[in-house]
Amino acid sequence: MSEIEAIYEDLEADVSLEEFREAVAAKVEQMGGLADEETAAMLIAHEVGEREVNGIADIEPGMEEVKFVAKVMSVGEVRTFEREGEDEDGRVVNVDVADETGGVRITFWDERAEAAVEELSEGQVLRIKGRPKDGFSGVEVNVDEAQPDDETEIEVTLADTYAVSDLSLGLSDVTLVGKVLETDSVRTFDRDDGSEGKVSNLTLGDETGRVRVTLWDERADLATEIDDGETVEVVDGYVRERDGSLELHVGNKGTVEVVDEDVTYVPDATPIEELEIDQTVDIKGVVRSADPVRTFDRDDGSEGQVRNIRVQDATGDIRVALWGEKADVDVGPGDEVALADVEIQDGWQDDLEASAGWRSTISVLSSAETGGDEASADSPGLSSFAGDGDDGAGGATDSETVAEETGDDAPAETTTDPVPDGPDEGEEIEFTGVVVQAGDPIILDDGETTMRVDAGADVGLGEEVTARGVVRDGALDADELF
Numbered sequence: 001m002s003e004i005e006a007i008y009e010d011l012e013a014d015v016s017l018e019e020f021r022e023a024v025a026a027k028v029e030q031m032g033g034l035a036d037e038e039t040a041a042m043l044i045a046h047e048v049g050e051r052e053v054n055g056i057a058d059i060e061p062g063m064e065e066v067k068f069v070a071k072v073m074s075v076g077e078v079r080t081f082e083r084e085g086e087d088e089d090g091r092v093v094n095v096d097v098a099d100e101t102g103g104v105r106i107t108f109w110d111e112r113a114e115a116a117v118e119e120l121s122e123g124q125v126l127r128i129k130g131r132p133k134d135g136f137s138g139v140e141v142n143v144d145e146a147q148p149d150d151e152t153e154i155e156v157t158l159a160d161t162y163a164v165s166d167l168s169l170g171l172s173d174v175t176l177v178g179k180v181l182e183t184d185s186v187r188t189f190d191r192d193d194g195s196e197g198k199v200s201n202l203t204l205g206d207e208t209g210r211v212r213v214t215l216w217d218e219r220a221d222l223a224t225e226i227d228d229g230e231t232v233e234v235v236d237g238y239v240r241e242r243d244g245s246l247e248l249h250v251g252n253k254g255t256v257e258v259v260d261e262d263v264t265y266v267p268d269a270t271p272i273e274e275l276e277i278d279q280t281v282d283i284k285g286v287v288r289s290a291d292p293v294r295t296f297d298r299d300d301g302s303e304g305q306v307r308n309i310r311v312q313d314a315t316g317d318i319r320v321a322l323w324g325e326k327a328d329v330d331v332g333p334g335d336e337v338a339l340a341d342v343e344i345q346d347g348w349q350d351d352l353e354a355s356a357g358w359r360s361t362i363s364v365l366s367s368a369e370t371g372g373d374e375a376s377a378d379s380p381g382l383s384s385f386a387g388d389g390d391d392g393a394g395g396a397t398d399s400e401t402v403a404e405e406t407g408d409d410a411p412a413e414t415t416t417d418p419v420p421d422g423p424d425e426g427e428e429i430e431f432t433g434v435v436v437q438a439g440d441p442i443i444l445d446d447g448e449t450t451m452r453v454d455a456g457a458d459v460g461l462g463e464e465v466t467a468r469g470v471v472r473d474g475a476l477d478a479d480e481l482f
Helices: 003-009 017-030 037-051 111-119 217-225 324-328
Strands: 066-075 079-081 090-099 102-109 125-135 138-148 174-183 187-190 196-206 209-216 231-242 245-250 255-258 280-290 294-297 303-313 316-323 336-346 352-356 361-366 428-437 442-445 450-454 464-472 475-481
Touching: 003 017, 003 037, 017 037, 066 102, 090 111, 102 111, 102 125, 111 138, 174 209, 174 361, 196 217, 196 231, 209 217, 209 231, 217 255, 280 316, 303 324, 316 324, 428 450, 442 464, 450 464
Parallel strands: 102 138, 209 245, 316 352, 450 475
Antiparallel strands: 066 090, 066 125, 079 090, 090 102, 125 138, 174 196, 174 231, 187 196, 196 209, 231 245, 231 255, 280 303, 280 336, 294 303, 303 316, 336 352, 336 361, 428 442, 428 464, 442 450, 464 475
């Protein structure tokens, strides 16, 4: 047996020995004598092997060519279309196939489309070679070759309704029922062809996890018709990947409808005492305090906003900065909340803080106004935070986070007049608050009261400081600032 034949024998790929020999000869010629037949055979074997994927879940757009085995789940109808500059119409048919790892749509064109409709049937196993692309409904594979494989058995059970944990890259025609954890506003964008597109997002949860749902164009407005806490059914969705996470997308073929079903979402939260810098985590607890929304100017001239809340669980508490639309979430002291995908950062005075940006989700599990009927049994109540003179609904306000939310700059300085009801003239007091105006005078805000401080000290906007001194003419003449 020659070296070429020995390498071919070890090659687990759908390539004939003749095709392999031809590829080796071409490789030798291509390399101009720099490689002998054995080296060229090893290179070809490596290239051919790279085309093989372990399953449909491994197929990604941008791969030059893939080979895989899958079972036919459905065969569509042949559609015709006009090709620019050609008299003959084009033809195309979509076929949905699946294996144990997921599903994908494969596409047959022209003569192959006619043959696919005539020869393929549901349940048939195919050995497929094609080129992946990013299609309308997720990953698609343009078929170059498809041959029946009667000897291979594939056990595929595609659910009528999926759970979040069942989702995998490439799935299409997905039906999923979940509880709405959060909705976003509708956003518009310009396409390359000059048309305007629309997009919005929902976050859904069920007993197995949560998933971000992206609604496109005609379906984008559905996000404005659905309230947090409702149960919805996603119909004909398809799974894509973004920033390493799976998302469920809904185009004009799909829809989202409110349904009368009971779905429970139980967030898997990290205890606050275990949080570390640079983590992206989920946390859950009761809101201890909430600051007003503050606005600031970005470098591009647009206006941003941020709101700080402090969340406490049985192990500790942490300041959370809510950025952009998250700052408008109706949440206040006493509410039990779950915050998903928040980033843990280094805050003021070496304290940790959490940042909730566009990828984060904020869910109110129970409200202080409703008595917390939906709160889980093991969640800390307001009484857990009482003690040491703290009534659990206030205390010193946290310092304002002056961090970035996807390029946001620190807020511009603002001037706030002291409220008329303050400490008595000549009274010696200690006041802790956030610096909302730096310079001379300094303005501190503790969430309920603002105080002008004459200190002549250099402090940073957003820093939490304590001033101690005597009240004179409605301002605090500070002897100490720390």
